[in-house]
Amino acid sequence: MSNYIQHQQVHSAVIGQIPVPHGPETGAETETYPMGPEGLYTEEQEREIFKYITxxxxxxxxxxxxxxxxxxxxxxxxxxxxxxxxxxxxxxxxxxxxxxxxLGPVSWYFRNAVLPGAGLGLEGYVLFSIGNLSPLFAAAWPECWGKTATVCSANWIAAVTYLEVIGIMIGQVSVGIIGDWIGRRWGLIQDALIMFVGLIMITASWGLTLQGWVICYAWSLFFYSYGVGGEYPMTATSSMESAVGAGKLSTRDDRLHRGRKVTMAFLMQGWGQLLNQGLLIVLLLIFHHGDGDPPYSLPTVQWTFRLSFAFPAVGTLWLVYYRTYKMPNASRQLQIAKKRGNVTGYDVGSLNTIFKHFGGRILATSGTWFCNDVFFYGNKLFQSQFIAVISDNPHSVMVTWVWNICNCIVSLAGYYLACFLIDHKLYGRKMMMQVGFLMCFVFFVVPAFHYKYYTSANGVHAFQAMYFLSSFFNQFGPNSVTFLVAGEVFPTPVRATAHGLSACIGKSGALLASVLYNYIDTQTKFYVVPWFGLAGMVLTFVFLPDTTGLDLKEQERRWSYIKDGRDSEYHGIAVHPTHLSLWERICGSGKYYNPELDSKAKIADMRADWEARESLKREAEVTGSKEAEELAAHDDAGLSDDAHRFFMHTSPNSPFMQSLNGPNGTKANGVLEDMVLPPGGNEKEGAASSSS
Structure with missing residues (x-):
């Protein structure tokens, strides 16, 4: 509170003594505001100068x-x-x-959605290909992948899925920490390199025996999955921070489109699934001579599955190049946050603080992700049993793949609708998540208790509709929202760690599903799954804050207060009841919300930031530090000329204000009479103002 009081006292002392440059309202170029009873800089004029921000x-x-x-x-x-x-x-x-x-709009989409989400597109392509290839392997090697395997160990066949999920979980946590410790850029490059090597390993996997090949295939997939796990925190944080991040002033695009920007990158996961399934169909038709029905020769299976992994390896190699040479500023916002907090290396203090102050949010992001992954991956794991119910030829791999591609298209529709509504203040993240969980619960609980009817000839089409709709609402709901909010509700210094931790706990839901579904029949799966949707809806309602329309800058402001032990002194919209969870409101966080107090405090905070930037600029001038110069310039975005002049005249640490004081702290004689506009231009140039 001391800094705020100091700034306000200084401002009050000089208000009315300093000529105000002409603002855009008066129409004259060199005219100043008329002298008022409180001086030339009145509170009303101050509010007008900063209104576009506050x-x-x-x-x-x-x-x-x-x-x-x-x-x-x-x-x-x-x-x-x-x-x-x-x-x-x-x-x-x-x-x-x-x-x-x-082709301009296509180019824009490629730059803003395809490139940021390329890693997740590859993730969706490869990881879901494992489930797509399983029926093909079972048809080619029934002695190994079949239900009554005689050559391969059933545990190793199950381990293919287990190692896939475990690799993702380890990658999510470890790369999340690396991203907050070393930087987002290094995490992105590392992920792409690991995925490239992993794809080479999968493509070339071999063994002297069929069992040996399965073991090699499983461990290659584990290595690849580590890189995939890292894509979750790295893609989410880099997409979020590339738009605005912690250092810039509030921006319209951040408030209105931040969710869309991140979700556009995330939905590449759906395109990856669709492209994989489409390519597998084409490859099988090519190598099986235009026929999709069994039996399948071993060369057909070998060429189909190996080429399906070789093609994305080429794209991944290009991704390594792009992230290495075309994303130099991916870690910029993290550097700014660490510079402000005087932190080098990993910010352990911030990690401890989020568990103390944001424990409910961690429960929300990790718990809802866990519930969602039981649905999302469970849906994929018993997809073949579902298709067997609705298909006339369930033994044909091609029939299974065609139904799966229909499901991918339905899922993509859900992804895109999520993009359109995830930033809508009247619907937004939290409502989308609750509705999505509720609909998934309904579409699974109904057939669970009427399974015989819905698997009969009379009810199979309704069963089919419910299954596809559950895929739609899973994407238009928890699957898209969990990816966004797991990074959005936490501060910059530990955002990747918190996202990775939430994703890891969430992925344990996929591991639970993959283990559990090996021991229960299809109807029992329908009995088990719905309750995770209900639990996810309850967790969302109680513990998840709604960040729709909330500027990331405001969350960073609140975080700075929390770090300074002044949480009760923050009165801004980040503690507005709308943007807090039910749990946080019960705990009393919303009681500090006060728009009037916050408006004054925000200007004082901006003044402190301005002084920090000026200090960086002076450091750059004295030491020639390129880093300090870049940080100062990057952090300066969005401040209008009027705001610059206001701080130049009123900040106690600025050279201009220090020139008003003599050696003993008294005002120098004659300064006010000779006072002119800030250096850098003539009177006419300095008087003209611009707004942001």
Whole structure:
């Protein structure tokens, strides 16, 4: 609190004594604001200068009321007005881009969705190919992959899935720590390298015996899965921080489209599944001479499965190049956060603090992810039994794959709808997650208790519809939201660690499903699975905060207060009841919300940030430090000229303010009479202001 009081005292001491540069409202170029009873810099003028930051028009109405504080009817009208204006603006920008270059929108999508999500696309391609290939292996090597295997150990066949999941879990935690310790960029490069080598290992896997090949195949998959696990925290954090991150001022794009940006990268997982299934169908038709029905020759199976892994190896090698040479600033926001906290290496203090203050959030992100993965991976694991029920020719691998590609298309529709609504303030993350869990619960619990009817000729089409709809709502719900919020609700210094930990605990749900489903029949699976959907919905309702429309900058502000032991002094929208979980509201976090106090404190915080940037600039000038210069320039984005001048005139540590004081702390004679605008331009140039 001392810094805030000091800044306010200094500001009060100089307010009314300093000429204010002309703002955009008056219409004259060199005119100053008229002298008022409190001086030239009145509180009203101060509010106007910083209004675009403290009260942005996409979150506050004309009266300065936050959208979540508006009555319901006004809230709906305000949100729809902002969304409609933003949609129109984006349509105009897209049309202008199309007129300049018809392939411009495609190029934009490639840069903003395909490239950030390329790693997850490869993850979806390879990992789900394991389940897709299982029926082909069973048809080619029934003595090993069949239900009554005589050559291979049943434990090693099961270990293929187990090692896959365990490799992902280890990668999620360890690479999450590496990403917060060494940097996002190194984590991204490392993941791509590991996945490339892993794909080479899978493609070339061999053994002197069939059992030996299975062992080699399983361990190769484990190695590859380690890199895949690292993609979860690295892709989520880098996609989130590349848009705004911790150091920049609040931005409209962050508030309105952060969720969409991350989800567009995540949905590449769905495209990976679809491309894998499509390529397997094409390869099988090529090497099986246009026929998809059994029996399948061993050369057909060998060429099909090995080429299906060789093709993504080429894409992964390109990904290594891109991340090494085209993503130099991937760790920039983490560097800024560490610079501010005077931290080198891993921020252990921040990790301890999130467990103390955000324990409920960790329970929410990890618990809901666990429940979702029982659904998501369980769905994939007993997909073949489902298809056997609805198919006229369940023994044909091709028939199984065609039904699976239909399921992939339905899932993709869910991914894309999640992109459209995940940032909508009237629906958003938390509601999407709860509805998704609820629908998955319903679509599994109904057939569980009427299994015989839904697997009969009369009910099979309804069964089919429920199964596909469960895939749709899984993507348009918990699968997309868990990936986003697991990094979004935690601070920058430990964001990758928290995301990786949540994902690891979540993946243990997939491990549970893969083990459990080996010992229970299909109907029992339907009895077990629905309750995880219900549990996920309850965990979401009680422990998950809703960050829809909340600027990441505000979360970082609150985090700085928590780190300084001043949590009760933060009064901003990050503790607005709308953005807190039920558990946090019960614990009293929302009682500190106070818009009036926060508006003043936010300006004081911005002044402190401005002073830190000026210090970095002076350091760069004195030492020639390129890093300090880049950090200062990057962290400076978004501050208007008026705001710069305000801080130049009122900050106690600025050279301008220090020039007002004599050696004994008294004001130097004649300074006020000779006071001019900040250095760097003539009176006319300095008087003209610009807004951000």
């Amino acid at each position: 009260h942005p028009d996409d979150s506050f109405d004309d009266n300065g009321t936050y959208w979540a504080d508006l009555p319901l009817t006004k809230r709906v009208a305000f949100v729809n007005k902002v969304n409609n204006a933003e949609a129109l603006s984006e349509l105009k920008a897209t049309w202008a881009l199309f007129k300049r270059d018809p």
